[in-house]
Structures are given as C-alpha cells and as structure tokens.
Amino acid sequence: MTFGISTYVAYVAVSSAFTVWVGRTIYKNGRVFLIDVFHGNENLADSVNHLLVCGFYLISFGYISLALKLGYTIFDAQEAVEALSLKVGWVLLVLGLMHFFNLFLFTHLRGRKERRPNEPPVGPDAFTSVQQEA
Amino acid sequence: MHAMTVLYDPDCGLCRRAHDWLAEQTKLIELIFIPCASKEARKRFPQLNHDLTKRDLTVVADNGAVYYGPKAWLMVLWALTRYREWAYRLAKPELLPTTRRVVSLISQHRYQIGRVAGFSK
Numbered sequence: 001m002t003f004g005i006s007t008y009v010a011y012v013a014v015s016s017a018f019t020v021w022v023g024r025t026i027y028k029n030g031r032v033f034l035i036d037v038f039h040g041n042e043n044l045a046d047s048v049n050h051l052l053v054c055g056f057y058l059i060s061f062g063y064i065s066l067a068l069k070l071g072y073t074i075f076d077a078q079e080a081v082e083a084l085s086l087k088v089g090w091v092l093l094v095l096g097l098m099h100f101f102n103l104f105l106f107t108h109l110r111g112r113k114e115r116r117p118n119e120p121p122v123g124p125d126a127f128t129s130v131q132q133e134a
Numbered sequence: 135m136h137a138m139t140v141l142y143d144p145d146c147g148l149c150r151r152a153h154d155w156l157a158e159q160t161k162l163i164e165l166i167f168i169p170c171a172s173k174e175a176r177k178r179f180p181q182l183n184h185d186l187t188k189r190d191l192t193v194v195a196d197n198g199a200v201y202y203g204p205k206a207w208l209m210v211l212w213a214l215t216r217y218r219e220w221a222y223r224l225a226k227p228e229l230l231p232t233t234r235r236v237v238s239l240i241s242q243h244r245y246q247i248g249r250v251a252g253f254s255k
Contacts (some may be wrong), residue, residue: 025177038162120195120226121209121222123203123229124199124201124205125201126200127200128179128181129180130194130197131179131180
C-alpha cells in the first residue's frame, strides 16, 4: 500500500468512527428531549429522533466522502500524518457544527412547547373590578 | 378570557381608523369598543383611573386585568386570529423594548399621524 492509499484508509476509518460516535450520542441523548417535546409520545419521539440522526449521518458521510481527495502525492510517513490530521480536523469541525445544529434544533423544538396556548403574551398592569351589565 | 373591552380615544382619527380595521378581523376573543373616560366606561369600571385611559390605549379583560399602552396593543393583536402569533413574537424579551418604543411613538403622535394621513373627521 502506498502512503496515499493508507492515508485514505486511515481517514475513512477515523472519520467514520467519530461520526458513528457522535451520531449515537445524539441518538441516545436526543430521545429524552424529544419525548418531552412531544408530550411523552414515545413513538413519535423515536421516529423523529431516527429521522434526525438519519439526516445527520447523510450529511456527515457526504462531507467525509467529498473531502476525501488529497490532490497531491504523499511520499513519506510525515506527510501522510499531516494530511490525515488536516482531513480529520475538518471532519471534526463539521461534526461539531452538525452537533450544535442538532442541539439548536432540540432546544428550538422544546422552546416551542413551553408556551402554553391561549396564554396572553404579556402580564396585566393592574386589576380592576368589572361591573356586569344589568 | 372571552371578551376584552378596548377603551379608545374617540377624538383621534388614527384610532377610529384602527377600530374600523379591527371590526373586520376575525377574532379569537370578542372586542368591545368603548370611548375612554365616557359615562359607559365609568359605569363598567367604577374603580379604574379614567384619566390614565385618556393618555393611552387601555384594554380591560373580562377578568378585570388591565393593560395600558403597548401591552394593550399587544393584547388587541393577540385577540385576532391572524395576528396572535405576532403578538407572541413582539412580546418576546428581545423585541419587547422595540415594540414599546414604536407603540409609544405612534401613540404620542396619534393626532398628527391621523391628520397627515387624512383620517380626521
């Protein structure tokens, strides 16, 4: 195996491992949030959770796949390590952004739930007695 | 809450125009319009400070809750089917100060705005 090919193999292995780890973290911990959002409807929460994680994997693996190409030839181990670190670094940053995006989604969904319907948008300034019409 | 009484300024062209517009909107809560500081208003709310209602729009809910100025505007928006979401949006902590400023500005200059826009009698 040339240095280039081994870099690619290592890149795919490390990136996939991280993606799966983040995906599982989101899946496991997002469930609690979603059950709360959907008022304890576990089936719906599980379904939405699964769909969200599915999107996360698609985007992450899509990025990993697109970013695979090095564009130059690697001649020694040092270059291989540097190239690998650069690629994996980008993957981690993208995963991090995706992770925060997911967190944002969860909190956004939760925030929507917290407002009780039919509650006035502002509190009153005072109270007065109301004379019922005779 | 099923109904809210809106105490409006009958001498202001802009307010009458707003009243006409409100009358056409579908509502989630009934709006009753009574001129501020009128006999009818005093009869209905004997303990309310009616001089204060002359200064700015006032809304009184059927449970006796009183809303002055910008809050009254938000409550009116909230009563409308199409604008309830907007009332919540404008009442968010990030937007409320701006809402207050804009509403106060319009309210203070309501006679001038009404005159310029040709809403006067």
